[in-house]
Structure formats: C-alpha cells, structure tokens
Amino acid sequence: MKITKVDAIHAGQFLFVRVETDSGIHGVGEAGAWGHIEASKTAVEKFATYLVGKDPFPIEHHWNVMHRYSYFQGHAINGAIAAIDIALWDIKGKALNVPVYELLGGATRKSARVYGHVYEKTIEGVIRELKTRKEQGFTAVGHINPFLDEGEDQVYFKPHIAKMRDAIDNVGRMREAAGHKMDLCIEIHRRLTPAEAIVFAQGIEQFHPMFIEDPMRYEDAASMARIADKIRIPIATGERFTNIYEFQALLSRNAVEYARVDLCLCGGITGGRKVAAMAEAHNVMVVPHNPLSPIGLAACLQLDAAIPNFALQEYSTGFEANVMVSQTQHLGSDVVDHVPLPENGFVQIPSTPGIGIDLIEDPVSVRPPLSKPVLMRMHKDGSPVDQ
Numbered sequence: 516m517k518i519t520k521v522d523a524i525h526a527g528q529f530l531f532v533r534v535e536t537d538s539g540i541h542g543v544g545e546a547g548a549w550g551h552i553e554a555s556k557t558a559v560e561k562f563a564t565y566l567v568g569k570d571p572f573p574i575e576h577h578w579n580v581m582h583r584y585s586y587f588q589g590h591a592i593n594g595a596i597a598a599i600d601i602a603l604w605d606i607k608g609k610a611l612n613v614p615v616y617e618l619l620g621g622a623t624r625k626s627a628r629v630y631g632h633v634y635e636k637t638i639e640g641v642i643r644e645l646k647t648r649k650e651q652g653f654t655a656v657g658h659i660n661p662f663l664d665e666g667e668d669q670v671y672f673k674p675h676i677a678k679m680r681d682a683i684d685n686v687g688r689m690r691e692a693a694g695h696k697m698d699l700c701i702e703i704h705r706r707l708t709p710a711e712a713i714v715f716a717q718g719i720e721q722f723h724p725m726f727i728e729d730p731m732r733y734e735d736a737a738s739m740a741r742i743a744d745k746i747r748i749p750i751a752t753g754e755r756f757t758n759i760y761e762f763q764a765l766l767s768r769n770a771v772e773y774a775r776v777d778l779c780l781c782g783g784i785t786g787g788r789k790v791a792a793m794a795e796a797h798n799v800m801v802v803p804h805n806p807l808s809p810i811g812l813a814a815c816l817q818l819d820a821a822i823p824n825f826a827l828q829e830y831s832t833g834f835e836a837n838v839m840v841s842q843t844q845h846l847g848s849d850v851v852d853h854v855p856l857p858e859n860g861f862v863q864i865p866s867t868p869g870i871g872i873d874l875i876e877d878p879v880s881v882r883p884p885l886s887k888p889v890l891m892r893m894h895k896d897g898s899p900v901d902q
Contacts, residue, residue: 516536516537516538516540516570516571516572516606516610517536517537517568517569517570517571518534518535518536518566518567518568518569518570518571519535519536519537519567520533520534520535520563520567521533521534521535521559521560521562521563521566521567521599522534522535523555523556523559523560523563523595524874524878524879525552525553525556525879525884526850526878526879526881526882526883526884527836527847527850527878527881527882527883527884527885528549528552528834528836528837528882528885528887529545529549529552529807529808529810529847529850529878529882530545530546530548530549530552530555530556530559530594530598531543531544531545531546531598531808531810531874531878532544532545532546532559532595532598532599532601532602533602533874534566534571534599534602534603534606536571536606538610540606540609540610541602541605541606542571542601542602542603542604542605542606542607542609542869542870543601543602543605543810543870543873543874544597544598544599544600544601544602544603544605544779544783544810544814545597545598545601545779545807545808545810545811545814546559546594546595546597546598546779546780547594547597547598547777547778547779547780547807547811548590548591548593548594548780549806549807549837549887550590550887551590551591551594552884552886552887553886554591554592555591555592555594555595555598556595557591558591558592558594558595558596559595559598559599561595562581562595562596562599565580565581565584566599571603571606571607572607572610574600574603574604574607574785575785577599577600577603578596578600578782578783578785578786581596581599582596582758582782588757588758589757590755590757590780593757593758593780593781593782594757594779594780596782596783597777597778597779597780597781597782597783597786598779598783599783600782600783600784600785600786601778601779601783601784601810601814601870604618604783604784604785604814604817604869604870605869605870606869607869608868608869608870609868609869611868612868613868614817614820614864614865614866614867614868614869614870614871615784615814615817615869615870615871616817616818616820616821616864619784619788619817619818619820619821619822620821621821622820622821622864623820623821623822623823623825624819624820624825624864625820625863625864625866626861626862626863626864627816627819627820627825627828627861627862627864628654628655628826628827628828628860628861629653629655629827629828629829629830629857629860629861629862630653630655630656630657630698630700630827630828630829630830631648631651631653631655631656631657631830631832631857632656632657632658632806632829632830632831632832632833632834632841633645633648633656633657633658633659633660633833633841634658634660634664634833634834634839634840634841635663635664635841636663636664636665636666637663638663638685638688641659641660641663641685641689642688642689642692644841645659645689645692645693645697646692647841647843648697648832649692649693649697651843651857652857652858652859652860653697653830653857653860654696654697654698654859654860655697655698655699655700655725655827655860656693656697656698656699656700657700657702657728657827657829658700658702658806658833659689659699659700659701659702660701660702660703660704661681661682661683661685661686661689661701661719662678662682662685662703662704662706663685664839664902665892665902666892667890667891667892667902668892669892670892670893670894670895671892671893671894671895671900672894672895672896675711678711679711679714679715679718682715682718682719683715683718683719686699686701686719686722686724687719687722689722690722690723698724698725698827699722699724699725700724700725700726700728700751700802700827701719701724701726701727701728702728702729703715703727703728703729703730703731704728704729704901704902705729705730705731705732705733705901706900706901706902707730707731708731709730709731709738709741709742712727712730712731712742712746713742713745713746715727715730716730716742716746716747716748717745717746717747719748720746720747720748724748725749725827726748726749726750726751726772726773726802727748727749727750727751728750728751728752728754728773728775729751729752729754730742730750730752732901733752733753733754733755733756733761736761736764736765736768736770737768739752739765739768739770739771740765740768740769740770742770743768743769743770743771743772744769749772749773750770750771750772750773751771751772751773751774751775751802752765752770752771752773752774752775753765753771753774753775753776753777753781753790753804754775754776754777754780754804755777755780756776756777756780756781757780757781757782758781758782758786759781759782759786759789759790759793762774762776762781762790762793762794763793766793766794766797766799771799772799772800773799773800773801773802773826773827774790774791774794774799774800774801774802775802775803775804776790776791776801776803776804777803777804777805778803778805778811778814778815778818779805779807779811779814780804783814784814784817784818787803787814787815787818788818788821788822791818791822791824791825794824795822795823795824798824799824800824800825800826801818801822801824801825801826802826802827802828802829803815803818803819803825803828803829804829805828805829805830805831806829806831806834806846807831807846807847808831808845808846808847808850808851809845809847809848809851809854809855809872810847810851810870810872810874812828812830812831812845812854812855812872813865813870813871813872814870815828815829816828816855816862816864816865816870816871817864817865817870817871819864820864828862830845830857830862831845831846831847832844832845832846833846834846836885837885837887847882849881849882850874850875850878850881850882851872851873851874851875852872852873852874852875853872854872855872
C-alpha cells in the first residue's frame with residue numbers, strides 16, 4: 516500500500532487531513548492549532564511532499580521524520596503532524612479491520628466518561644447551562660469558568676478582593692446547582708498569576724472541584740509547581756503542549772495531576788500514547804483535550820480505550836465559530852458521518868475499523884473556511900488580558 520494524496524481541508528473553524536492510498540483506503544485526522552489554521556495547512560502541504568509514495572504503516576518512523584528532519588517545531592507545525600498521524604492510524608486500523616485501540620494493546624474499557632462545556636458571560640447563564648448539562652445526564656462539566664467568558668470587547672478591571680471574592684462565590688453557586696452528583700472541572704484559562712491562583716484555589720477548596728485547569732500561563736513549569744505545592748486541589752494542564760518534553764517538565768516537578776494532552780496538537784495518537792505512558796509512571800491521570808470536531812473526539816476515544824490511567828474525556832458542547840457560547844450537540848456534528856452520544860454521562864467508544872468516525876464527502880460545502888482574527892481583551896490600563 517502506498518500513500519497517493521494528502522489533503523488539508525479547512526472547513527469552518529476546523530483543519531482536517533485526509534490521506535488517500537492506492538488501495539482505496541483513506542484516513543482522516545484533525546489539527547489542533549485552531550488559532551493558526553492557515554499555517555498548519557501550509558505545514559500539511561509541506562509534509563505531503565514527503566509522504567506521497569510512502570507506505571502508511573510505519574507510523575512511528577514517519578512521526579519521527581516529520582518531527583526531526585528540521586530544527587523547527589511549534590504549534591502550527593506539530594498540529595499538522597498530529598493530524599497526519601491520526602489519519603495514518605485510521606488507515607492502519609481500516610486496513611487490518613480493527614479499531615485503533617486494538618493496535619494500541621486492546622481495550623481496557625468500552626465506554627468513556629465525558630464532560631460537557633459551559634460557556635456564558637454571566638453567572639446566571641453559567642448556572643442555567645450547568646443545569647442543562649445535568650438534565651442531559653452529564654456527571655461532570657468543564658470549561659466552567661468562575662471568572663466568566665465575557666466578551667473580548669469588554670475592558671477589564673477588578674480590585675484583587677473583588678476578583679477573588681466574586682470568583683470564589685461563583686464556584687459556590689455552581690456547586691449548589693450541581694449538587695454532589697456532578698463534578699466541576701474549573702477552567703481558569705491561564706488568567707491568574709501564581710499568587711492569585713493560590714488565593715483562589717484555597718478559597719474554593721470547600722466546594723471540592725475535581726480540578727482547576729490552567730491556573731496560569733502554561734510556559735513556566737517551575738511556577739506551576741509553586742502553585743501545586745501550596746494548594747490542595749489537583750491541577751489539570753497541558754492542552755497547549757506540543758511535545759512530550761513539556762509534559763515531562765511538569766511531571767518531574769509534581770506540578771500536574773491531570774494531564775490534558777491534546778492529540779490534535781501534541782503528536783496525534785502516537786504522541787498521546789507516549790504522554791499517557793509517562794503520566795502512568797507518575798501516577799497521573801489523563802483527561803484528553805478536545806475543543807474541536809468529532810474527528811478529534813474519535814482519536815481521543817481510541818486512546819481512552821487503551822490506557823489504564825484515563826479519567827475523563829472532553830465533549831465539546833460549545834465554541835461554535837470560535838465564539839464562547841454553549842450548545843447541546845457536539846461541535847462540528849454536521850461534517851461527520853456520526854457522533855457518539857452521551858448516555859448517563861458516558862459515550863460508547865467506536866469499535867469499527869480505524870478511529871470509528873469519518874468526514875462527510877465535502878465538509879467545506881457545509882462549513883466555508885473560517886479564520887480567527889488577531890484580537891485580545893484589554894485591561895483598563897491598556898494591556899492585553901489572557902482569557
């Protein structure tokens with residue numbers, strides 16, 4: 516079998532890869548650098564010049580070549596590699612007539628616990644959407660932000676006491692609405708300094724969130740470890756990492772308890788299984804990140820099936836057109852042949868050959884290309900605010 520074509524498909528806010536072979540089998544994958552789709556698309560096209568004419572089966576070999584042939588990596592490039600990697604696993608599973616998890620050692624589970632998204636600009640909206648997820652049967656909610664998803668056009672300022680007290684009180688209201696049968700995965704989206712993160716985490720400890728995610732910017736592993744050392748709520752982070760060494764920097768410092776590996780950014784299924792193995796060796800659980808389409812979800816579910824340290828899977832109910840608004844169905848459901856639906860907080864892991872979900876024939880006809888503008892929220896003093 517030989518690869519005959521590698522297509523980069525920019526459909527809506529998504530970048531997909533379709534790899535075709537001379538046997539008639541094709542595979543699909545998705546790139547995770549959604550803020551830099553144009554650059555990832557160019558990288559896919561560059562890698563196509565290497566892949567066409569090659570055997571798709573030696574996936575680890577191709578993964579190493581794409582990562583190591585030049586001196587340069589990064590989000591846009593590694594997102595392209597991830598998408599290609601997922602597509603190659605999809606081909607191999609289809610060619611051997613098995614789901615990808617069989618190629619990873621077999622299933623440890625048949626279903627995966629999932630959490631739905633909550634995006635809202637007001638605490639009243641957050642509570643309403645939280646109750647909707649509860650009615651849908653979710654046993655956990657994520658992207659639930661006590662600092663709220665206010666618009667990027669809104670100038671920001673609060674004194675420290677108001678910033679902390681308002682967010683802590685919001686978590687209390689979330690817990691009251693969720694009760695004790697739903698876990699809260701508190702999303703900070705890198706908004707806080709280490710000092711603020713420590714104060715906030717100590718303030719919400721009584722509400723027993725499952726974890727706080729990205730309490731500060733992800734680049735500084737030493738400062739994340741400072742936070743972890745001073746709080747008693749587990750930290751989840753890693754969704755922006757592009758290689759296994761960034762995870763190793765956190766794991767070696769005891770700075771993470773839930774590894775948020777993004778398969779569509781950190782090396783695809785190949786990269787994801789490497790991170791999961793490293794995390795297992797540190798007794799750290801894995802919560803795969805996927806704010807993308809069901810193609811990204813499908814890749815995650817195959818890994819979820821095969822690893823012993825899986826905890827929870829992100830199930831994207833929001834972020835349509837890159838806007839932080841909640842919805843009831845999975846993001847991008849209209850560009851795939853089917854989507855696993857949650858039942859009592861779990862989804863069945865696809866057991867058909869490959870990753871188990873495929874693109875429709877022409878996703879661009881359903882979703883014309885959409886790019887994210889360069890835009891950030893501003894502080895009252897004129898500086899940009901992470902959000």
